[in-house]
Amino acid sequence: GAVVSQHPSWVICKSGTSVKIECRSLDFQATTMFWYRQFPKQSLMLMATSNEGSKATYEQGVEKDKFLINHASLTLSTLTVTSAHPEDSSFYICSAKLQGPIYEQYFGPGTRLTVT
């Protein structure tokens, strides 16, 4: 149980275009999902916290107009990278938590974004 999927697993796009990444909790409902970015050989950095039915909370330094997050249902959150640039190339990972006072977060497999 507690499986999180992401789609696509990898994507290559041209500079200036937008890319949407989906994060789904397959066998549980997730009121909260998190989006992380991981550059090569670096740690995971939280970008935003996504709560179902409300606006995402962005971390300092993350442009909310560039990284659009939508959490429209209890099983799906999407991250749209708008007007992508080569410096946005990274590994994007989502995680989700079960409802209630549960500590563990379940991570998706990640999406490798390459902007050319």
Place this chain on the structure above:
Amino acid sequence: GENVEQHPSTLSVQEGDSAVIKCTYSDSASNYFPWYKQELGKRPQLIIDIRSNVGEKKDQRIAVTLNKTAKHFSLHITETQPEDSAVYFCAASINAGNMLTFGGGTRLMVKP
């Protein structure tokens, strides 16, 4: 906000030896400390976690210790095997399900 520092950044051990990775955190309100193993290009996998009401937790070859007063926690891997080679991350959070702040990671290499 919370800041988590992790040492060492790289660790090379001989198969069968023990490995110890240490983390310190800054926010005394943090009460949940998970450890993740990440292989190249894969998702982080939770290997063990500890809450602030416990000082030590063990699961087979893996153990975690927590010193709340000093605000540091450590991962201990005994009888290391080549398949333990990966990047290990510590993390901290305040209360259930809140955001995780990750340490910088430790690349563990176990030489056969």
